[in-house]
Amino acid sequence: MAASTRAKATLLTGVAFFFVLFTVLGCWQLQRREWKHALIERVQSRVHAAPSGDIAPDAEYSHVRxxxxxxxxxxxxxxxxxxxxxxxxxxxxxxxxxxxxxxxxxxxxxxxxxxxxxxxxxxxxxxxxxxxxxxxxxxxxxxxxxxxxxxxxxxxxxxxxxxxxxxxxxxxDEHGPQEAWPQGGLTVISFPDNHLQYALTWFALAVLCVGAGWLVLRGDNRGHAAD
Structure with missing residues (x-):
């Protein structure tokens, strides 16, 4: 009986560890999502701003003159x-x-x-x-x-x-008729934004951990009832 109790305690400890881990990862992805949205907004503001001769060499996607x-x-x-x-x-x-x-x-x-x-x-x-x-x-x-x-x-x-x-x-920028070469204005700006999907995946795994812990406790309670 003591060995069985220790095994269940170890299992519950593992379940609790992964629950915390998955929850933290889900929260981290939500924070990443906020950061990504702020980045996208910042870049869009740079792209659509009037071109400026005041150039910061590390300000990527700034509209410059x-x-x-x-x-x-x-x-x-x-x-x-x-x-x-x-x-x-x-x-x-x-x-x-x-x-x-x-x-x-x-x-x-x-x-x-x-x-x-x-x-x-x-x-x-x-x-x-x-x-x-x-x-x-x-x-x-x-x-x-x-x-x-x-x-x-x-x-x-x-x-x-x-x-x-x-x-x-x-x-x-685009600078001439479309039939002339070279054709400017073809910069592709794309930032993958899958953080909400990733967060929901981590939270779903955390919920599964809760279910696993409940099953372990339920089995333990049934064992005590049988005794």
Missing amino acids: LEGRFEAASVLVQANTKLGAGHWLVQPFTLADGRQVLVNRGFVPQGSTGETAPLGPRVVTGLLRLSEPHGSLLRANDPATGRWFSRDVAAIAAQLKLARAEPYFVDQ
């Missing part, structure tokens, strides 16, 4: 968009103070290099983006052969010999 001129050099970065497979046309843009910003002028289809950037002073607006180092999930960038799979600012700047490159790049 650049004044300067495009340089002749460029690289093509592999891209898959709603317009199909092709490349991003990335080109350095020199500001009045000599700093250089890589501008993703937009998408060009396979076999196209896009129109040459206009010469002379220009104003460019777009979304600030953080660097995408090394390459894609499956393929690494290969500067030696000019094969780029991500917009790695440091590597592209080194390849183009940019001495004063900023640590971010800018996705240029």
